[in-house]
Amino acid sequence: MFAGFIRSVSPENDRETGRPAKGAALADILRLLRTVSAVADDASERNVAIAKILDAVCEYCKWPVGHAYLRDGDQLSSAGIWSISASIADYEIAEFRKQSEATVFALGQGLIGSVAANGAAVCIADVTVKDGFLRAKSAARNGLRGCFALPVKLSGATVGVIEFFSPETAKLDAEMLELLGFVGGQVARVLEREDVLNSREQLASDFESQVQGTVGMLGAAVAQMRSALDVLGDSNDQTRICSDGIDQAATRALSKIENVADQMETLKRQLVTVGADAAETVKTTHDIGQQARDMRDGFATLQTRAADAEKMLASISAIAAQTKMLGLNASIEAARVGEAGKGFAIVAKEVKALAGQSASATDEISRWMSSMLDAVAKAGGDIETIALAMDDLQTRAEATASQTEQQAGICISVATDADAAVGEARLVGESVAEITAAIGHSETVSSELGDAAKNLEAQGAELSTRVEGFVGKILAM
Numbered sequence: 217m218f219a220g221f222i223r224s225v226s227p228e229n230d231r232e233t234g235r236p237a238k239g240a241a242l243a244d245i246l247r248l249l250r251t252v253s254a255v256a257d258d259a260s261e262r263n264v265a266i267a268k269i270l271d272a273v274c275e276y277c278k279w280p281v282g283h284a285y286l287r288d289g290d291q292l293s294s295a296g297i298w299s300i301s302a303s304i305a306d307y308e309i310a311e312f313r314k315q316s317e318a319t320v321f322a323l324g325q326g327l328i329g330s331v332a333a334n335g336a337a338v339c340i341a342d343v344t345v346k347d348g349f350l351r352a353k354s355a356a357r358n359g360l361r362g363c364f365a366l367p368v369k370l371s372g373a374t375v376g377v378i379e380f381f382s383p384e385t386a387k388l389d390a391e392m393l394e395l396l397g398f399v400g401g402q403v404a405r406v407l408e409r410e411d412v413l414n415s416r417e418q419l420a421s422d423f424e425s426q427v428q429g430t431v432g433m434l435g436a437a438v439a440q441m442r443s444a445l446d447v448l449g450d451s452n453d454q455t456r457i458c459s460d461g462i463d464q465a466a467t468r469a470l471s472k473i474e475n476v477a478d479q480m481e482t483l484k485r486q487l488v489t490v491g492a493d494a495a496e497t498v499k500t501t502h503d504i505g506q507q508a509r510d511m512r513d514g515f516a517t518l519q520t521r522a523a524d525a526e527k528m529l530a531s532i533s534a535i536a537a538q539t540k541m542l543g544l545n546a547s548i549e550a551a552r553v554g555e556a557g558k559g560f561a562i563v564a565k566e567v568k569a570l571a572g573q574s575a576s577a578t579d580e581i582s583r584w585m586s587s588m589l590d591a592v593a594k595a596g597g598d599i600e601t602i603a604l605a606m607d608d609l610q611t612r613a614e615a616t617a618s619q620t621e622q623q624a625g626i627c628i629s630v631a632t633d634a635d636a637a638v639g640e641a642r643l644v645g646e647s648v649a650e651i652t653a654a655i656g657h658s659e660t661v662s663s664e665l666g667d668a669a670k671n672l673e674a675q676g677a678e679l680s681t682r683v684e685g686f687v688g689k690i691l692a693m
Contacts, residue, residue: 248276249398256405260413263297265406266378270299273380273399280304281360281381283316284368284403285328292321292328292377312358315351326350327365332374337366337396341385355381362386366396370404378403431677438672441665448662452655462644463652477634484631487624494617501613505606511599518592525585532578539567539574 251272259265270282280301285292294317300309321329327349331338340363343349344356355361360381368376378400546567 244276245395248272248395252399252402256402256409259406259409262406262410263295265409266295266297266403267299269399269403269406270297270378270380273378273396274299274301277380277382279362279380279382281309282378283313283381284376284378285321285332286376286407287332287374290323292323292332294319295376309358309360312351312354312360315354319350327363328377328379331365331367331377335367335369335374337364337400339364339387341387343381359383364396366400368400368403368407370408375404375407441668441672448658452658452662455651456655463649473634473637477631477638480627480631480634484624484627487620487627490620490624494613494620498613498617501606501609505603505609508599508603508606511603532574532581535574537575539570542567 252269255265255268255272266284270284274280274282280303282299284295284297286295296317298313300306319326321332323329324333327338327340327343327346330348340346340349342361343363344352344361346352349355360383362382362385363379364386365377365379367374368378546563547565
């Protein structure tokens with residue numbers, strides 16, 4: 217089957233008069249198939265593998281130049297992969313090589329674009345005279361004539377084109393198409409292997425990146441958790457200090473409030489007593505004031521009667537003066553009648569003496585009455601002053617009683633508030649106890665979270681190590 221291919225491709229065979237041995241041809245074919253299959257199986261780097269396949273085909277066909285194009289979207293450009301026989305110097309095909317690497321083919325354009333669009337191998341006997349071969353002039357100048365190109369298909373789509381050139385003319389038969397189709401399939405395997413490796417590497421890289429990112433996020437979360445735990449620990453310490461301070465302050469405040477409440481209770485009782493005493497004082501002051509006013513009225517009556525007594529004394533004094541004048545006149549008349557008026561003279565003398573005594577007594581009584589009137593007047597003034605003072609005292613006592621009543625009400629209100637404050641202070645003490653218990657629970661939770669953070673960190677490190685090992689095994693497959 218492949219003998220025709222050998223005859224068609226190799227000019228030496230065309231010039232031979234006899235057919236090559238069938239066993240030798242089959243051995244060459246098998247060698248080619250094994251070579252390209254082995255290269256495709258062991259391919260670790262795309263360009264190297266494709267170059268080896270080109271070398272194998274060139275060696276089998278005895279053609280000196282092989283070149284590969286790869287597809288990108290709707291265009292094909294040189295992959296920079298060549299197989300050039302050692303019998304050709306670089307400068308001999310430099311122009312053709314440069315133009316080939318610089319030319320980009322659209323689907324359907326030129327030889328390469330047509331092969332890619334049609335998905336079928338093409339053989340050109342002489343490219344230098346072929347219409348539509350874009351590199352005909354550079355090929356002619358570099359001594360290249362015969363050419364065949366075959367598609368590289370992957371999953372039914374053409375992903376590349378490989379081409380081969382010879383200084384001699386060439387033609388392609390059906391047997392060559394079948395063989396070259398197998399070679400193109402091996403190149404497709406290389407590309408597929410590369411895609412799989414790239415996909416696997418990308419998948420492994422993405423997986424490792426995601427896992428490492430997750431591990432990194434986990435580490436950051438652990439770091440944040442530890443930082444939060446440190447802050448929480450500091451907060452717990454500060455809260456405990458504040459709680460202790462509040463507890464002590466609440467205890468002191470409770471003691472003081474209870475003391476104030478007791479004192480306010482005592483003060484309330486005293487103010488109630490003072491209020492009662494003030495009310496009694498008001499009553500007593502009112503009674504004394506009333507008595508003073510009564511005495512003032514009595515002294516006013518006494519002053520009036522004293523004035524009447526003065527009038528009576530004045531009348532008595534006038535009578536005494538008249539009696540004295542009468543005694544004097546009687547003495548004068550007794551002396552005038554002589555011996556006959558001696559008895560009358562004695563009576564006149566007695567009357568005169570009585571009138572003198574009456575006048576003296578009247579004067580004494582008048583002085584006494586004057587002193588008494590002065591004393592009564594002074595006592596009346598004093599009683600008036602006392603009455604006014606008692607009125608003022610009564611007013612003050614009433615004001616004091618009112619203020620005492622108000623103070624008692626305030627004291628009762630303060631005492632009630634103090635009792636309520638005692639209850640609130642006790643509630644504060646209970647709340648502080650609850651805060652202390654909550655701090656203890658928070659410290660327990662913080663400790664457990666700290667242990668969990670350590671476990672997470674250790675598990676994250678172990679996961680990172682296992683992922684690295686897993687990715688290494690995947691990439692080594």
